[in-house]
Amino acid sequence: MNRLRAALTAATLLAAGGAPARAQAVDSVAAERLAARRWFADAKFGLFIHWGVYSQLGAGEWVMHNRKIAVADYEWLATTFNPAKFDAVAWVALAQRAGVRYITITSRHHDGFSMFKTGATRYNIADWTPFRRDPLHELADACHAAGIKLFFYYSQLDWHHPDYWPRGGTAWNNGRPDQGDWSRYLAFMNAQLTELLTRYGDVGGIWFDGMWDKPDAPWQLDTTYGLIHRLQPGALVVPNHHQRPRPGEDVQTFEQDLPGANSAGFNTSYVSGDLPLETSLTMNGSWGFNITDKEFKSVRTLVGYLVRAAGNGANLLLNIGPRPDGTISPEFTARLDSLGAWLAVYGSAIYGTRRGPVSPRGWGATTRRGDTVFVHVLDWPDPLLPLPPLGARIRTAYVLRGRAVVPVVETAVGVTLALPPASADEPDRVIVVVTSGSPASNRSGR
Numbered sequence: 001m002n003r004l005r006a007a008l009t010a011a012t013l014l015a016a017g018g019a020p021a022r023a024q025a026v027d028s029v030a031a032e033r034l035a036a037r038r039w040f041a042d043a044k045f046g047l048f049i050h051w052g053v054y055s056q057l058g059a060g061e062w063v064m065h066n067r068k069i070a071v072a073d074y075e076w077l078a079t080t081f082n083p084a085k086f087d088a089v090a091w092v093a094l095a096q097r098a099g100v101r102y103i104t105i106t107s108r109h110h111d112g113f114s115m116f117k118t119g120a121t122r123y124n125i126a127d128w129t130p131f132r133r134d135p136l137h138e139l140a141d142a143c144h145a146a147g148i149k150l151f152f153y154y155s156q157l158d159w160h161h162p163d164y165w166p167r168g169g170t171a172w173n174n175g176r177p178d179q180g181d182w183s184r185y186l187a188f189m190n191a192q193l194t195e196l197l198t199r200y201g202d203v204g205g206i207w208f209d210g211m212w213d214k215p216d217a218p219w220q221l222d223t224t225y226g227l228i229h230r231l232q233p234g235a236l237v238v239p240n241h242h243q244r245p246r247p248g249e250d251v252q253t254f255e256q257d258l259p260g261a262n263s264a265g266f267n268t269s270y271v272s273g274d275l276p277l278e279t280s281l282t283m284n285g286s287w288g289f290n291i292t293d294k295e296f297k298s299v300r301t302l303v304g305y306l307v308r309a310a311g312n313g314a315n316l317l318l319n320i321g322p323r324p325d326g327t328i329s330p331e332f333t334a335r336l337d338s339l340g341a342w343l344a345v346y347g348s349a350i351y352g353t354r355r356g357p358v359s360p361r362g363w364g365a366t367t368r369r370g371d372t373v374f375v376h377v378l379d380w381p382d383p384l385l386p387l388p389p390l391g392a393r394i395r396t397a398y399v400l401r402g403r404a405v406v407p408v409v410e411t412a413v414g415v416t417l418a419l420p421p422a423s424a425d426e427p428d429r430v431i432v433v434v435t436s437g438s439p440a441s442n443r444s445g446r
């Protein structure tokens with residue numbers, strides 16, 4: 001809400017004799033959350049981790065559904081989960097080398113198995129497996145020590161819990177009773193969220209998924225979101241429901257697509273004008289560990305996603321699927337290390353930026369911080385790059401790598417940059433354009 005509207009609302013309420021601040025419960029967003037949203041928009045790069053009982057079968061996180069595994073058989077599979085080589089400090093060290101600012105990890109996926117110690121069900125890693133440890137606790141401690149924020153992925157869809165009833169679009173006959181108590185299921189979720197938000201220190205937020213399984217069920221989101229915001233006023237609600245953002249939500253996230261694109265077929269084309277944005281992306285074609293999926297994106301392609309996400313004002317949440325023993329395959333670690341090396345040189349054109357004055361194009365994208373515009377040239381064959389007007393006079397322009405001056409021609413109809421030659425080791429030629437004032441198209445707030 002802008003200040004003028006706030007003042008008018010307060011004045012109206014006062015005139016009517018009402019309480020000024022409290023009455024705006026739905027609209028008002030706590031200062032901690034607004035600050036967390038700005039932090040999130042600055043962060044630009046996160047690491048997504050899909051890890052659970054399913055990792056053991058090496059066929060992705062939907063294997064229970066895809067192979068129509070019965071609840072009783074999956075429960076046995078869960079008793080064998082023992083990731084003895086799990087090392088939270090090593091995972092966080094990898095995340096740090098990659099240059100991510102936050103980690104989002106599966107606390108409970110659609111298989112319904114809790115990857116943390118919970119009092120809400122015995123079906124959890126500490127009570128059901130020989131591992132006995134709480135990996136999320138170890139990860140939270142390592143993240144806090146490293147200054148990386150930790151978000152918990154949390155599935156609202158559940159293929160195991162008997163009270164997930166009536167069942168949703170992904171249901172199959174897996175041995176559950178044909179009855180259940182939905183309000184008990186909601187209470188179970190709220191109890192687990194309470195644990196996640198009270199036992200693991202500061203949490204970046206909760207990343208919800210699976211609501212699309214029962215889009216019209218009485219989810220009572222206001223209650224759940226209110227609980228989260230009450231327990232940790234700085235925690236963000238990030239819903240992957242593929243719909244327009246609702247009250248209480250803080251980030252609009254897009255799965256396997258840049259904001260507004262819908263190549264995946266289930267994203268909305270609506271893009272929020274004031275919430276921070278995020279794109280989640282698999283590094284190969286799978287979220288959970290998939291032992292035969294070798295369709296890994298190249299480093300050049302991944303840099304392109306990071307740059308195009310930033311040019312759209314979005315973060316990139318890049319996924320890895322660790323192995324069931326707790327190790328991370330070299331295809332993932334090599335790419336994360338390369339992205340970290342890239343960010344060590346080019347990070348100033350990514351971190352802390354907002355979308356630039358020229359919206360993303362086939363050739364690349366622009367970002368900006370203050371009066372500085374970063375022109376990211378990903379794919380352009382010619383020595384000259386014509387741009388529309390940047391909305392402010394140009395003071396100087398130079399190549400980010402090496403600082404060579406870039407000749408610029410500025411006319412009433414646009415700007416032309418003389419580019420440095422492309423080279424095979426440089427996926428993104430970044431031109432730093434220093435202007436004399438904030439570009440007109442700068443949108444504040446995200």
Ligand code: H79
Nearest residue numbers: 050061062169170209212213240255266280287
């Ligand atoms: O956790 C990862 C995936 O397991 C999960 N989200 C990411 C982050 C995910 N599950 N499904 N999908 C992503 C794809 C969603 C497909 C959908 Fe549908 C299309 C949901 C609704 C329409 C599949 C087909 C489920 C119902 C019909």
